[in-house]
Amino acid sequence: MKAAAVALSLALLLVMAALPVAAPGSSAAAEPSAERVYELVDTISDWYRYLDTPGHHAAEAFIAETMEGYGLEVYRQEFTVNQGGQQLDAVNVVGYYEGKDPNTWLVLGGHYDATISSDSGAYDNAVGTATVLELARYFTQEVETQPEISLVFGAWDSEEEGGQGSQLFVESAGGNATVLANLNFDMFGLSYPIPNRASLSPLCDEDYFKLYLYTSPVEDFSGYADYEYDNQTRANFSMLRKTLEQVAYDELALPPEWVLAVDDTETNSDQRSFIRAGIPAIWFRGMHEYAWEEGDACEQTFKHFSTDRLESLELIAGSHANLLAGFQTGLDIASGLVTELAYGDPAAPVASEDGNGVARTVLALLVIAVAVAGVAVLARWRQGRQASP
Ligand SMILES: [Zn+2]
Numbered sequence: 542m543k544a545a546a547v548a549l550s551l552a553l554l555l556v557m558a559a560l561p562v563a564a565p566g567s568s569a570a571a572e573p574s575a576e577r578v579y580e581l582v583d584t585i586s587d588w589y590r591y592l593d594t595p596g597h598h599a600a601e602a603f604i605a606e607t608m609e610g611y612g613l614e615v616y617r618q619e620f621t622v623n624q625g626g627q628q629l630d631a632v633n634v635v636g637y638y639e640g641k642d643p644n645t646w647l648v649l650g651g652h653y654d655a656t657i658s659s660d661s662g663a664y665d666n667a668v669g670t671a672t673v674l675e676l677a678r679y680f681t682q683e684v685e686t687q688p689e690i691s692l693v694f695g696a697w698d699s700e701e702e703g704g705q706g707s708q709l710f711v712e713s714a715g716g717n718a719t720v721l722a723n724l725n726f727d728m729f730g731l732s733y734p735i736p737n738r739a740s741l742s743p744l745c746d747e748d749y750f751k752l753y754l755y756t757s758p759v760e761d762f763s764g765y766a767d768y769e770y771d772n773q774t775r776a777n778f779s780m781l782r783k784t785l786e787q788v789a790y791d792e793l794a795l796p797p798e799w800v801l802a803v804d805d806t807e808t809n810s811d812q813r814s815f816i817r818a819g820i821p822a823i824w825f826r827g828m829h830e831y832a833w834e835e836g837d838a839c840e841q842t843f844k845h846f847s848t849d850r851l852e853s854l855e856l857i858a859g860s861h862a863n864l865l866a867g868f869q870t871g872l873d874i875a876s877g878l879v880t881e882l883a884y885g886d887p888a889a890p891v892a893s894e895d896g897n898g899v900a901r902t903v904l905a906l907l908v909i910a911v912a913v914a915g916v917a918v919l920a921r922w923r924q925g926r927q928a929s930p
Contacts (some may be wrong), residue, residue, distance in 0.1 A: 573679040575868035581671030586663040590655040593629035608636035611681040631698040640688035651726040652700030669726035688883040707811035723822035725812035732827030733799035756806035756826040764806035780820035788877035
């Protein structure tokens with residue numbers, strides 16, 4: 542009888558041991574969704590978003606509502622942009638997700654304004670805005686742990702007129718918080734593993750669209766020659782680069798040939814506002830590097846053209862599935878980086894571990910209860926058998 546109870550307990554312990562345990566630092570949550578990014582691009586690129594137009598205001602309201610829906614504290618930073626003597630209203634939409642440290646921020650951003658000639662600005666930059674919103678949803682809705690530091694999701698305005706929105710944000714953030722790093726999404730998604738069909742031409746030797754990860758400089762400071770960086774700042778730049786390489790190449794095993802971490806030298810998106818201020822940053826830029834360079838047979842860029850539409854992205858990617866795969870590469874790198882940078886030492890236990898701990902405790906109690914009940918039943922059964930003739 543005792544042996545039976547012990548066997549029962551052992552069997553249940555085995556069941557318990559077989560329960561999946563989340564990897565330390567990871568979460569049991571699903572990945573950020575490329576399909577959701579696609580749907581958001583579809584919505585946002587429907588609006589003509591040149592500064593201070595009805596579509597621009599509609600996009601701003603949609604972004605704010607979406608962020609509020611995820612429980613973010615939403616702030617609007619209003620400013621005006623002088624365009625040929627005309628004062629145009631501009632506004633950054635900033636969603637704040639408080640971590641254990643409210644004054645250290647990891648900022649994920651992308652601009653939502655579009656040039657005057659972009660009818661829908663799907664690639665430049667509904668995709669970046671959509672990516673920021675999807676990462677906001679993922680970390681607030683799917684990941685149960687509170688981050689160690691705070692996550693700030695920024696939809697910048699007036700990038701196309703010189704990165705004014707992100708510049709304003711960096712200036713105003715300085716008084717309130719330390720910005721640990723910035724991840725910038727602009728013209729993003731046409732990237733590895735999407736085949737570059739221009740490679741069918743003998744003039745282009747790129748098999749895939751590349752994902753460029755332009756980082757705050759580590760070796761080549763030529764793009765920031767006008768700025769002085771002290772040793773600590775340079776060390777911070779190097780640290781972000783190392784973390785990026787660890788996530789992209791070690792954890793995700795992405796090919797460095799097609800997913801390139803390189804110094805930001807001559808680019809001009811919103812990460813510049815951060816890097817100029819000495820804040821480590823990465824620009825996620827999918828596609829081909831040198832737009833319209835002479836002799837370039839690989840470029841298929843349509844930025845700032847009316848053809849910058851979601852249908853064009855799908856056409857260039859070759860299929861809907863290809864486009865989603867391109868989005869997913871960047872989403873995985875971004876979520877890996879946020880996990881590393883904002884959720885503390887990856888070796889430390891996080892919420893999913895806590896959840897599992899509770900499950901294990903409940904199961905351990907169940908095992909004891911079942912074992913006790915088993916002993917009682919067996920005892921009665923034996924008594925019953927002894928009593929019968
Ligand atoms: Zn852009």
